[in-house]
Amino acid sequence: MHLELLEVQRRVQGRIPLPWFELNADILTRHQAEARPLLRFEHIPLELSDLRLVVRQTADIMRRFGALEDADHQQVQALGRDMTLLDVIGRWYRAGAEKHAAPVGAGSPAEQHPAGSGMLDQVFTLAMRPFLSRCAQILQQRDELALWSHSHCALCGGEPDFSVITPAAERHLICGRCTLRWKFEPLTCPYCHNSDRSRITSFSTPDGQYRVYACDACSRYLKAYDGRRATRPVMPVVDSVATLPLDAAAMQRGYSG
Ligand SMILES: [Zn+2]
Ligand SMILES: [Zn+2]
Numbered sequence: 001m002h003l004e005l006l007e008v009q010r011r012v013q014g015r016i017p018l019p020w021f022e023l024n025a026d027i028l029t030r031h032q033a034e035a036r037p038l039l040r041f042e043h044i045p046l047e048l049s050d051l052r053l054v055v056r057q058t059a060d061i062m063r064r065f066g067a068l069e070d071a072d073h074q075q076v077q078a079l080g081r082d083m084t085l086l087d088v089i090g091r092w093y094r095a096g097a098e099k100h101a102a103p104v105g106a107g108s109p110a111e112q113h114p115a116g117s118g119m120l121d122q123v124f125t126l127a128m129r130p131f132l133s134r135c136a137q138i139l140q141q142r143d144e145l146a147l148w149s150h151s152h153c154a155l156c157g158g159e160p161d162f163s164v165i166t167p168a169a170e171r172h173l174i175c176g177r178c179t180l181r182w183k184f185e186p187l188t189c190p191y192c193h194n195s196d197r198s199r200i201t202s203f204s205t206p207d208g209q210y211r212v213y214a215c216d217a218c219s220r221y222l223k224a225y226d227g228r229r230a231t232r233p234v235m236p237v238v239d240s241v242a243t244l245p246l247d248a249a250a251m252q253r254g255y256s257g
Pocket of ligand 2: 192
């Protein structure tokens with residue numbers, strides 16, 4: 001399923017123009033201070049017909065592999081034909097972007113996810129990946145990214161869902177929405193910021209290729225590809241699937257993803 005999804009995303013991504021958004025040290029410093037991600041929804045180079053196509057194809061593939069119920073599949077298909085798709089996706093994007101940002105003034109509560117958020121969140125995360133990862137390519141190459149020290153994504157505000165240990169033994173988090181990678185404390189939990197090492201449980205696969213960091217404060221865990229002895233770079237989709245047994249091991253110990 002993941003390979004088919006990847007193929008859909010690749011096909012669309014080839015057609016997406018490079019986005020343009022202003023980026024310099026001042027801007028990043030300001031966003032860092034407010035913990036506010038950089039990318040506004042309006043800056044994403046979204047083409048409605050491509051977006052509709054990738055939403056519908058994603059739902060088809062997920063249903064074929066049993067990852068989506070029939071009723072949910074119909075709901076997504078209808079949404080994929082609907083004129084409101086951009087509004088719905090916009091709300092989804094902003095809800096994720098504002099989740100971790102420091103509140104500016106009082107009021108302005110973050111908008112709620114649309115109904116059935118768990119299922120839609122999954123579909124939208126996959127369908128928006130080609131567009132968002134195109135935007136991430138811009139920031140990824142910039143030195144200013146080093147100014148960002150938060151555990152949520154500097155570009156889109158998403159949470160990390162994988163990580164990589166570099167040959168220099170740094171840990172880089174990988175955003176679950178846009179695939180941006182950024183440096184973060186190797187032994188601090190990115191979900192609750194617990195940095196007490198005695199409350200971080202870490203274990204690896206027998207070959208040492210992958211590692212799990214599990215937090216005993218919030219009970220969540222994050223997988224990592226250990227690039228210190230690796231012969232290839234991290235491949236988030238492939239590595240996520242290859243490490244499904246590690247998820248089972250982490251869950252058996254009472255942690256959740
Ligand atoms: Zn992101
Ligand atoms: Zn934690």
